[in-house]
Amino acid sequence: MNVAIVGATGYGGIQAVNLLKSNKNYKISYLGGNKSSGTKWSDNFPFINLESDNLIEKISIDRIADKANVALLCLPNGISSTLTRGLLEKGVKVIDLSADYRYKSLDQWKNIYSNEAKKYKRDDDDLCKEAVYGLPEINFNDISKARLIASPGCYPTSALIPLNPFLSQGIIDNEGIVIDSKSGTSGGGREPNQKSLFSECGDGLSAYGLINHRHTSEIEQIASFISGNDIELLFTPHLIPMTRGMHSTIYGRLRDPGLTSSDCRIILENYYRNYSHIRVLPVDIYPSTKWVKNTNEIHLSVKVDTRNGRVIILSVIDNLIKGQTGQAIQNLNLISGLPINNGLEMINHYP
Amino acid sequence: MNVAIVGATGYGGIQAVNLLKSNKNYKISYLGGNKSSGTKWSDNFPFINLESDNLIEKISIDRIADKANVALLCLPNGISSTLTRGLLEKGVKVIDLSADYRYKSLDQWKNIYSNEAKKYKRDDDDLCKEAVYGLPEINFNDISKARLIASPGCYPTSALIPLNPFLSQGIIDNEGIVIDSKSGTSGGGREPNQKSLFSECGDGLSAYGLINHRHTSEIEQIASFISGNDIELLFTPHLIPMTRGMHSTIYGRLRDPGLTSSDCRIILENYYRNYSHIRVLPVDIYPSTKWVKNTNEIHLSVKVDTRNGRVIILSVIDNLIKGQTGQAIQNLNLISGLPINNGLEMINHYP
């Protein structure tokens, strides 16, 4: 399987190279970039060996189609939409890590990604409808058969995996769900910007995007799909002074207030018993983001306030792996007919 | 006014020395410690000048009473209860920074601080009832007349100041309140412990004390007092890789779903218009903990989800100042008949 990594020098691209370069099932056959085109991989990353020290090429549909069967698009929002139809028509499967195909309706995308919509004129509502949302815990079978996968955002991943068993089985109320999420700085990408400077975000903490963060709508769309009802929820992201890691603290109300923490733990564990990358922790053990750093795992913990049937679910992921590229590679494995976690067994070097 | 700082070499004590040493209204007349007794201040802190380089004395009620009119007790939970009655009987006013007198009922304290209750045999329910909870935004007048003040915990301070205008005026529901708080590591104190090692908590994030954290009961007690109803809420603390700072993200439901963010902002601003240390930010401006670092300020911001009348209130404080010693000094000012913020105008050296 020849894989093109498009957008190779951003954090998504770097992870993709690192995770694929020693995987025998895949060959990195193309590296694409814009600003970095014409340079060699080793010029950019003298510390990351790549067997054949590829040149990073200017992004071109034809070149990608010549060289690869699948393209991982690790690009800023909007750009994927300029490449995808061309790639699909030439028989290249597309796993898109941006938000371009995460909504079933192009209009909704245009509404939410309005700045990008001004810049990139899109006319591919058919592809929005065709694309499969690449969260394997929800769409395992559809992913396996897809030619266009919209890999989820990091926040939605960290929220939807813990919510899924509770929402899909009607164990918690659809109303009043609160998702309070904390992300490391690498979620902001590798393009220079003032708010991601060490001096600005180091040794401090702030919330952003209250109510209106773009991922609110992405979470609500999928949560509604899961539960079969329209779900409105509160999602608040926070920027934490750490490079990698994401922690979501999710609050809901049990429909049966008699459920205990132990009951809820069993619900989670049963639901995900076939997923080796999901670890449900013992009651009263709360995970650190450090526990999953540099891995594709998600750790979950759940606790009930027995006075009133409220439930708190915690999740931790590495935002660049299970929250981004690791998940894309799970999708790649599925469309390649390989086990979902093929090549994703990484060591967590604590501390 | 002669002030005794008891527990001088912990973070509470250090802040107290720093905040009082150049204040002309107060004289630091006594420094007490246990492990550090017999050493000089400058042996411990060669970088913090103290005019008369005091000896740190073994903690003694008689010595404190000889030297001071007021004692700031910056001690681990339980120890204050061994000193307070003696000090009060000798005419020394007490501002206690521990949890010993924060509950109106000694039994409740014994229930929640059960480990300390085993170690320190207490029989001072009368003092628990007498003590005034030292949150000036709620108990301004009572504090001014008190001889025993229980200075609040950092988490309760960061949660109760934003909640107070909404709860006391019945603007939000009493049910379903969620307080998701994030604290810097200095809240864990200066005693060595594994979980506060840089290697353990650096570059990562975790929640702790779900449902059962001691401050849940402290917040609920005061929130119930404010609202006039029994309040049960969800409070989740998180440990953040930064030294100072606390951020609380508070979720509630408006009784009048027609209120806008701007309306809620005005509610906050009106309520606290006389408190120069409380800053209510413009709508859509969200504070960083860096904005209040090294100051006694609290910054608030509020945002409404107009689809459903949910409200999010943000607060940031410096956990060691407004969350601890700065607030104790506000209490000290009040019992001394001085303006509440006397000597507390500090510069925030951004970044």
Added chain:
Amino acid sequence: MNVAIVGATGYGGIQAVNLLKSNKNYKISYLGGNKSSGTKWSDNFPFINLESDNLIEKISIDRIADKANVALLCLPNGISSTLTRGLLEKGVKVIDLSADYRYKSLDQWKNIYSNEAKKYKRDDDDLCKEAVYGLPEINFNDISKARLIASPGCYPTSALIPLNPFLSQGIIDNEGIVIDSKSGTSGGGREPNQKSLFSECGDGLSAYGLINHRHTSEIEQIASFISGNDIELLFTPHLIPMTRGMHSTIYGRLRDPGLTSSDCRIILENYYRNYSHIRVLPVDIYPSTKWVKNTNEIHLSVKVDTRNGRVIILSVIDNLIKGQTGQAIQNLNLISGLPINNGLEMINHYP
């Protein structure tokens, strides 16, 4: 004294506002900026009060001359040279925080700041010769009489203050001096750039600019001036994952190998006995950058290897205060006939 702060929204400008705004000897009468011109101070920094919420104006020599007696130029290298002659001719004294006037020879500046020299055509060698290097510990009297002051770089400040007593008195060899310096990220400024992103420089450490860093020549010029001999030395800067602070570890060889650590400590202490902002620590006490954070102090410590007469001198400063704006304000005090540390007594809020 009316002071113009030019370049108000960078880190230098922010410090200048913070340090001057409550100083009764000075009035901030003008704020200038380019990208931020037309906005108000509070639009940029809602968390820093300024009595009269000044508009930030487009930078203009005439406007500065109308409003101020002194200008603090907190600008990127090269721009000051376009303003200085105009300001001086209109009677405005200039304290320049950039490198534009730090060299006695314009040719040397053009050689070292070659990129800036291409962009800004300079013809002011006379001003280079006139400008006084604003390190008060060396040029106290000349500064007091100057109308143009070149405020030193942060690295040179941290290296020259400790070296000065040893070089000027011939106590150490002129050859073989090594300066190994470590800086926080704020030294890189507030303009977005990839290497200063939290994700790039957090939780890691690297050296840069070996042999050829621009401050090598600045240090060598002043060290040569002090010692009366041409000095070549090794200077290596390192970028440390902390926002503020600078630590220099300086290695030299004693001419009299019989000198002890205590002797060297006395040399430092005697030399600087009149400078209250310089603290010479006891032998075997080594400072943390945290000890001087948010202050204008410099702490020094010295240790001798008695086997071979090698000496190590340590210095710590806050790179944005004594390393930048605090020192500029010391210069401002001197040209205003005020005590050097007027308005610079700040609290270090440990930890």
Added chain:
Amino acid sequence: MNVAIVGATGYGGIQAVNLLKSNKNYKISYLGGNKSSGTKWSDNFPFINLESDNLIEKISIDRIADKANVALLCLPNGISSTLTRGLLEKGVKVIDLSADYRYKSLDQWKNIYSNEAKKYKRDDDDLCKEAVYGLPEINFNDISKARLIASPGCYPTSALIPLNPFLSQGIIDNEGIVIDSKSGTSGGGREPNQKSLFSECGDGLSAYGLINHRHTSEIEQIASFISGNDIELLFTPHLIPMTRGMHSTIYGRLRDPGLTSSDCRIILENYYRNYSHIRVLPVDIYPSTKWVKNTNEIHLSVKVDTRNGRVIILSVIDNLIKGQTGQAIQNLNLISGLPINNGLEMINHYP
């Protein structure tokens, strides 16, 4: 090969488990600890899977000898000396990660580790003489044949590998060498101590152990052995606010001042051409500790001041891997007749 990990829950032990658990050449057959004895691995580390969830046993020579062919001793200084003779007599090879056998003379150890010498009465000068210093870049063949290996300290590793080619070939002067090293906090171990608290060492930097740090003597002993001359040098360690990583900046004087940076680079590259874990970077590329985090690599860079023939060599390692356990496993590989880097090919997940 059955391996005992003794001191399993410290940072050395955790790395050993992580690095060996999926290596088919070794079986972790025994975990030993003192405070943690009687608990299971998963009680301590619920996030690190171990195939057979071993019980951590009380440390016992007999038990180790029953279960293992080799023991990795990851223990505080002094304790290994109470186990080693017993283990060797029962045929267990010993790789000791402490300093107990790093000196050829027991008296020197007693002199330098005087506190430990008071606590542990040692009489094993013969073993000190027998032990091989486990730096494979110097003692490859001796290690392969040894039954007792003293694995080097992290600082000596980071200094000796870059110095070795220059000292052993007489390229730099033996006099005046300066080693300025910067370490992450995990070097301080997992035992709680005040100076390693996040609040104490976060967002700041300090030097420690000037002249007298224990590793000075360790470096000098080996450097003298390499060069054939008694070497005295200056070594200064600094504590950096990051968890993992070590950076050494080494200053020396070339005997042939005509050598260029490129010449010196070739010297390094030639010398280590057979070691795949050593990467010599292009001239003017300076490594970050992030480049080697979670790997067993060491990256080197070298730069000459052509004005005067001074040379600066940089090295970066992960202090817990090449600086500790990874190196111990290189030793384990050598005594097992396996390739030195067997099982040590780890991914660096940048950033």
